[in-house]
Amino acid sequence: FTNFVSAHQVSPADAMQLIDRAEGFKHGTPVPAHGPVYAANLFFENSTRTHTSFEMAERKLGLTVIPFDPSHSSVTKGETLEDTIKTLAAIGINIAVMRHPADAYYEPLLAASPTLAIVNAGDGAGQHPSQMMLDLMTIHEEFGGFTGLNIGIVGDLSHSRVAHSDAEMLTKLGANIFFSGPEKWFSPEYKQFGPYLPLAELVPKVDVLMLLRVQLERFNADESGAFSKESYHQKYGVTDALAQTMKSRAIIMHPAPVNRDVELASDLVEAPQSRIFMQMHNGVFMRMAMLEAVMHARRFGEVGAAAPAM
Numbered sequence: 001f002t003n004f005v006s007a008h009q010v011s012p013a014d015a016m017q018l019i020d021r022a023e024g025f026k027h028g029t030p031v032p033a034h035g036p037v038y039a040a041n042l043f044f045e046n047s048t049r050t051h052t053s054f055e056m057a058e059r060k061l062g063l064t065v066i067p068f069d070p071s072h073s074s075v076t077k078g079e080t081l082e083d084t085i086k087t088l089a090a091i092g093i094n095i096a097v098m099r100h101p102a103d104a105y106y107e108p109l110l111a112a113s114p115t116l117a118i119v120n121a122g123d124g125a126g127q128h129p130s131q132m133m134l135d136l137m138t139i140h141e142e143f144g145g146f147t148g149l150n151i152g153i154v155g156d157l158s159h160s161r162v163a164h165s166d167a168e169m170l171t172k173l174g175a176n177i178f179f180s181g182p183e184k185w186f187s188p189e190y191k192q193f194g195p196y197l198p199l200a201e202l203v204p205k206v207d208v209l210m211l212l213r214v215q216l217e218r219f220n221a222d223e224s225g226a227f228s229k230e231s232y233h234q235k236y237g238v239t240d241a242l243a244q245t246m247k248s249r250a251i252i253m254h255p256a257p258v259n260r261d262v263e264l265a266s267d268l269v270e271a272p273q274s275r276i277f278m279q280m281h282n283g284v285f286m287r288m289a290m291l292e293a294v295m296h297a298r299r300f301g302e303v304g305a306a307a308p309a310m
């Protein structure tokens with residue numbers, strides 16, 4: 001992984017290797033020694049989990065984290081993302097972890113600086129590969145594999161980069177995917193991965209019930225006025241009563257932040273079948289494995305590796 005930007009580039013064998021490495025880090029595998037490696041986290045969209053988790057992973061790996069705050073950067077003066085990346089590369093940053101509201105923002109950046117690796121921390125409604133990998137790790141920990149598992153992805157499909165990445169990768173790994181939520185949000189790109197089911201039919205069928213946040217910040221006024229919190233919860237949310245129909249070993253996942261009592265009844269966030277906080281915990285170890293894979297591919301921190309050509 002010279003860059004880590006999308007589910008498209010991850011094979012089932014890659015995924016299993018990263019899961020194995022992340023599980024190792026979780027259970028105490030020591031971090032190998034390496035020379036200096038510099039990372040910057042460029043978050044042009046708000047984040048709690050992904051930002052802090054990448055920074056924790058970087059520090060646990062022994063990387064030097066160079067602060068970057070978009071609101072105090074020269075992007076506010078009109079500097080392009082390409083020039084920003086070229087600048088950071090010239091200064092000596094090795095890895096840029098980036099989140100940006102534009103779909104596939106990273107495509108022009110991959111060519112902008114061959115010496116700097118891009119790790120995508122979320123692009124618009126495109127991809128969220130680190131969330132995908134930590135979701136895979138959490139499912140693997142629970143079930144020991146993916147083949148034949150029934151996974152329900154429910155909620156705001158039309159705006160969800162998590163749904164795009166997870167549906168694609170879980171299909172490659174042999175899981176069966178089902179979708180639910182407002183049917184108008186079941187956009188055509190999902191049909192290749194699995195069918196739409198009414199929620200009451202989906203919930204008792206699945207081993208993993210993956211809820212998605214209703215992304216009110218991405219709706220226009222017309223759309224967001226189309227339902228209230230309460231009406232969404234009753235029609236498309238997982239209520240306490242609906243959760244009673246889950247299989248006994250099924251788990252609830254959510255990338256978070258959760259709109260409590262909208263996509264999921266508030267008390268289910270901490271229920272025994274919820275793995276929501278375990279997903280966040282696993283995210284640190286998975287991001288360590290992802291960053292390490294990029295470092296290895298680029299030979300960053302390797303003694304005797306050639307200095308990057310400018």
Ligand code: CP
Binds near residue numbers: 048049122131255256
């Ligand atoms: N799941 C996720 O991406 O959360 P943040 O937006 O808080 O990073």
